[in-house]
Amino acid sequence: MRKELVEKIKNDPNYIELVTKRTAFSIKLTIAILVVYFAFILTIAFDPTLLGTPMSSDSVTTIGIPIGMAVIVFAFILTGIYTRRANTEFDDLSNKIKKSVKDL
Amino acid sequence: MQRVLTFLILSALTLFASDVITGEVQKQGLNMSAIVMFFIFVGATLGITYWAAKRTKSAKDFYTAGGGITGFQNGMAIAGDYMSAASFLGISGLVYSKGYDGLIYSIGFLVGWPIILFMIAEPLRNLGKYTFADVASYRLRQGPIRTLAAFGSITTVILYLIAQIVGSGKLIQLLFGLQYEVAVILVGVLMVLYVTFGGMLATTWVQIVKAFLLLAGATFMAIAVMAHYDFSFGKLFATATELKDISIMSPGKLVSDPISAISLAVALMFGTAGLPHILMRFFTVSDAKEARKSVFYATGFIGYFYILTFIIGFGAIVMVFKNPQYLDMAKQAIEGGSPILGGNDMAAIHLSHAVGGDFFLGFISAVAFATILAVVSGLTLAGASAISHDLYASVWKKGQVDGLKEMQVSKMATVGLGIIAIIMGIAFEKQNIAFVVGLAFAIAASANFPILFLSMYWRKLTTRGAVIGGTIGLATAVILVILGPTVWVDLLKNASPIFPYKYPALFSVIAAFVGIYIFSVTDNSEGAKAEREAFEAQFIRSQTGIGAEGASEH
Numbered sequence: 001m002r003k004e005l006v007e008k009i010k011n012d013p014n015y016i017e018l019v020t021k022r023t024a025f026s027i028k029l030t031i032a033i034l035v036v037y038f039a040f041i042l043t044i045a046f047d048p049t050l051l052g053t054p055m056s057s058d059s060v061t062t063i064g065i066p067i068g069m070a071v072i073v074f075a076f077i078l079t080g081i082y083t084r085r086a087n088t089e090f091d092d093l094s095n096k097i098k099k100s101v102k103d104l
Numbered sequence: 105m106q107r108v109l110t111f112l113i114l115s116a117l118t119l120f121a122s123d124v125i126t127g128e129v130q131k132q133g134l135n136m137s138a139i140v141m142f143f144i145f146v147g148a149t150l151g152i153t154y155w156a157a158k159r160t161k162s163a164k165d166f167y168t169a170g171g172g173i174t175g176f177q178n179g180m181a182i183a184g185d186y187m188s189a190a191s192f193l194g195i196s197g198l199v200y201s202k203g204y205d206g207l208i209y210s211i212g213f214l215v216g217w218p219i220i221l222f223m224i225a226e227p228l229r230n231l232g233k234y235t236f237a238d239v240a241s242y243r244l245r246q247g248p249i250r251t252l253a254a255f256g257s258i259t260t261v262i263l264y265l266i267a268q269i270v271g272s273g274k275l276i277q278l279l280f281g282l283q284y285e286v287a288v289i290l291v292g293v294l295m296v297l298y299v300t301f302g303g304m305l306a307t308t309w310v311q312i313v314k315a316f317l318l319l320a321g322a323t324f325m326a327i328a329v330m331a332h333y334d335f336s337f338g339k340l341f342a343t344a345t346e347l348k349d350i351s352i353m354s355p356g357k358l359v360s361d362p363i364s365a366i367s368l369a370v371a372l373m374f375g376t377a378g379l380p381h382i383l384m385r386f387f388t389v390s391d392a393k394e395a396r397k398s399v400f401y402a403t404g405f406i407g408y409f410y411i412l413t414f415i416i417g418f419g420a421i422v423m424v425f426k427n428p429q430y431l432d433m434a435k436q437a438i439e440g441g442s443p444i445l446g447g448n449d450m451a452a453i454h455l456s457h458a459v460g461g462d463f464f465l466g467f468i469s470a471v472a473f474a475t476i477l478a479v480v481s482g483l484t485l486a487g488a489s490a491i492s493h494d495l496y497a498s499v500w501k502k503g504q505v506d507g508l509k510e511m512q513v514s515k516m517a518t519v520g521l522g523i524i525a526i527i528m529g530i531a532f533e534k535q536n537i538a539f540v541v542g543l544a545f546a547i548a549a550s551a552n553f554p555i556l557f558l559s560m561y562w563r564k565l566t567t568r569g570a571v572i573g574g575t576i577g578l579a580t581a582v583i584l585v586i587l588g589p590t591v592w593v594d595l596l597k598n599a600s601p602i603f604p605y606k607y608p609a610l611f612s613v614i615a616a617f618v619g620i621y622i623f624s625v626t627d628n629s630e631g632a633k634a635e636r637e638a639f640e641a642q643f644i645r646s647q648t649g650i651g652a653e654g655a656s657e658h
Binding site: 034046062068075098 | 204341
């Protein structure tokens with residue numbers, strides 16, 4: 001990539017907006033999955049019996065089952081949230097940047 | 105052709121009938137329906153290979169299927185790569201024997217995917233061409249970085265290949281009654297055929313077909329199980345706990361202490377993001393948008409699959425466990441209890457027979473075989489690319505080589521890897537290889553991932569830092585696995601391990617990051633200065649895709 005191209009994109013408000021917004025969004029979502037997963041795994045490590053609590057007194061199903069399933073579904077939903085925003089908002093921004101440097 | 109088919113179907117039916125009469129279906133002789141379906145699958149995949157071979161003309165076609173795979177197809181292929189026979193049979197077997205622990209394990213394998221999407225997928229697609237070393241060496245010195253990355257890739261690939269091929273030999277031996285060596289050679293030869301002739305295009309479609317078959321088969325099994333219990337989890341679990349024990353509903357011994365728990369989590373999360381055959385899949389799509397769609401679909405398929413394996417594991421408890429048809433009486437006579445034929449990993453296979461008879465058993469056996477073939481093909485292609493693209497074309501020839509020559513070297517490397525896989529597969533038949541996959545993940549997490557991640561996001565990274573830190577991570581992972589319980593005690597028969605934890609990743613990943621940091625920030629050479637200055641341009645390309653490799657024209 002040539003130097004003037006780098007300089008131009010670096011100062012492009014669309015580029016600055018893209019990088020700031022996407023970085024913040026990625027970090028937030030990464031923290032979300034890490035917090036949920038580590039909360040799950042460390043709960044098991046520190047108190048193995050907690051997730052073994054039955055859902056109700058006459059049921060053998062433990063609260064760990066829906067919680068575990070929920071972690072799987074949560075991971076999938078997060079990827080959906082990211083993909084949706086990136087496919088629209090972030091792609092619009094990068095298309096604008098691409099357009100502005102097309103002639104360079 | 106028609107006659108042959110009629111004959112095959114008739115003989116399958118005869119066999120089915122005779123099995124019903126004698127009731128000895130689990131005697132591992134020839135399972136006709138399995139063999140028929142196996143031939144159909146092999147025929148179809150060779151057809152795919154023939155079709156792909158005609159479309160594989162350039163190096164780009166060979167490595168990345170021309171870059172024209174769609175996000176949905178690639179998501180399916182990634183799922184096909186990731187849902188190995190080990191995870192299908194292993195996790196359903198773990199649920200079958202330990203209940204809830206199987207779910208904990210599968211969740212660990214899934215959570216790496218969102219992180220790959222948020223951090224890795226798009227910059228990887230925007231910066232790379234054929235291998236992840238393209239990205240790691242983008243602004244660093246080609247020679248040392250590619251050598252290290254290729255070494256990390258090849259080690260991961262060979263370890264993973266050994267695990268898959270030994271497992272496959274035993275599985276095929278059990279399912280089809282073939283001799284172990286014959287099974288290993290068969291797998292090795294087929295994978296070399298797919299990869300050398302059909303390249304990435306054939307590999308991708310074999311993976312897509314296999315992912316579809318595996319998801320369809322697993323869905324059928326899960327529905328069949330749930331139908332027995334009026335689609336009520338409560339009833340299924342109630343029956344399972346009556347047969348086994350209430351403890352299967354709670355976390356067991358898989359996660360014993362917090363350090364092991366975190367270390368396993370780190371290995372699975374970052375290891376997934378450092379597996380060369382997984383990373384390579386991102387170069388098969390046209391742009392960053394398709395790359396992120398791939399992860400979205402892949403996460404969906406893989407998550408759905410893990411929920412199915414959980415149901416299948418419990419289904420096996422209620423329909424296979426204590427079912428005299430699947431009882432291994434010889435083993436029971438020695439060890440007591442209710443062992444099933446072929447061990448716990450066969451739980452899903454027996455369940456397929458319990459819900460769908462011989463025909464469905466044949467289908468699932470053929471799918472398990474297809475699974476092995478698809479995974480080893482992806483691995484071999486990734487290993488061969490590291491040899492031809494990184495070591496041969498970039499390090500040795502310094503990029504001065506044409507694509508066709510590079511492709512030839514890649515095909516030779518594929519044959520070489522096939523031979524290594526067959527020899528290792530036969531050599532390791534009787535060895536305890538439980539540590540191998542763990543070691544592969546540890547190396548991927550401690551050497552491949554830190555270099556890749558920091559090269560994308562950290563301006564101050566230098567060649568010196570990446571090479572020394574990456575080597576420290578790799579060495580720490582290998583040494584700690586050797587000194588840990590799986591090798592030092594289980595394999596080398598020492599009394600107690602020198603390093604107490606089974607999973608070294610927490611320590612080796614930290615060692616890698618600290619090493620890379622120290623040896624980068626203290627690097628004041630001229631080269632280091634230039635590498636830091638080149639970050640800006642690289643970062644712009646990684647974020648916007650300007651200048652990125654596109655799909656090929658045809």
